[in-house]
Amino acid sequence: MGKVLVMEHPLIQHKVGIIRRKEVGSKDFREIISEIAMYMCYEATRDLKLQDVEIETPICKTTVKELAGKKLAVVPILRAGLGMVEGMLTMIPAAKVGHIGLYRDPDTLEPVEYYCKLPADCGEREVFVVDPMLATGGSCVAAIQMLKDKGVKNIRFMCIIAAPEGVKKLQEAHPDVDVYIGALDEKLNDHGYIVPGLGDAGDRIFGTK
Numbered sequence: 538m539g540k541v542l543v544m545e546h547p548l549i550q551h552k553v554g555i556i557r558r559k560e561v562g563s564k565d566f567r568e569i570i571s572e573i574a575m576y577m578c579y580e581a582t583r584d585l586k587l588q589d590v591e592i593e594t595p596i597c598k599t600t601v602k603e604l605a606g607k608k609l610a611v612v613p614i615l616r617a618g619l620g621m622v623e624g625m626l627t628m629i630p631a632a633k634v635g636h637i638g639l640y641r642d643p644d645t646l647e648p649v650e651y652y653c654k655l656p657a658d659c660g661e662r663e664v665f666v667v668d669p670m671l672a673t674g675g676s677c678v679a680a681i682q683m684l685k686d687k688g689v690k691n692i693r694f695m696c697i698i699a700a701p702e703g704v705k706k707l708q709e710a711h712p713d714v715d716v717y718i719g720a721l722d723e724k725l726n727d728h729g730y731i732v733p734g735l736g737d738a739g740d741r742i743f744g745t746k
């Protein structure tokens with residue numbers, strides 16, 4: 538079973554507390570989402586593999602560590618996942634970026650696919666799927682399935698706020714995927730929104746409501 542890690546870092550908790558506030562506008566919301574993604578990326582990359590390499594400093598020969606595992610890719614679930622890309626790339630600038638377009642049908646809450654463009658070698662990469670919100674779990678389960686159908690084997694999922702219902706659904710559908718969560722909330726309301734949550738992440742990032 539993949540691990541589920543809820544972030545305990547005080548800076549992450551503090552920043553999640555800010556973006557929950559309804560008076561926070563798009564500019565600040567976007568900036569803070571990006572900062573949280575950066576801190577979460579730091580936590581979610583703790584176990585990346587390293588290898589020893591011999592190098593020469595201006596003083597002498599020595600052994601240093603360098604990343605040794607698979608190359609990385611970041612795949613945001615559009616739209617709201619876009620808000621996490623810059624923060625991720627600040628930490629892992631060599632990562633390639635794929636995009637999966639899904640929106641949640643407001644009546645059925647089922648994900649509807651409208652776009653998919655991935656790095657050609659994504660099957661060889663360790664992929665970080667990012668989306669600020671994990672609500673019913675339909676969107677991330679579908680996005681991860683799309684990646685698996687393209688041959689991706691190593692997948693991690695990162696979200697800023699999750700509902701317990703969505704975490705359960707994700708673990709049941711993709712038990713091999715490690716899940717990193719900024720804050721685990723109480724429940725979903727009758728419209729599939731996370732309670733207390735932060736509202737619609739996409740609308741708040743892009744100012745569309």
Ligand SMILES: O=P(O)(O)OC[C@H]1O[C@H](OP(=O)(O)OP(=O)(O)O)[C@H](O)[C@@H]1O
Pocket residue numbers: 614615616617618639640641642646648668669670671672673674675676677703729737738739740
């Ligand atoms: O876990 P789920 O129940 O599937 O809900 C979560 C999804 O809903 C939101 O996207 P939305 O459909 O609002 O699209 P948007 O990012 O374009 O606003 C959010 O960013 C997730 O992708």
Ligand SMILES: O=c1cc[nH]c(=O)[nH]1
Pocket residue numbers: 617670672729730731732734735736737738739
């Ligand atoms: O609370 C929620 C649930 C789904 N999508 C959002 O943006 N927010």
Ligand SMILES: [Mg+2]
Pocket residue numbers: 617737738739740
């Ligand atoms: Mg939305």
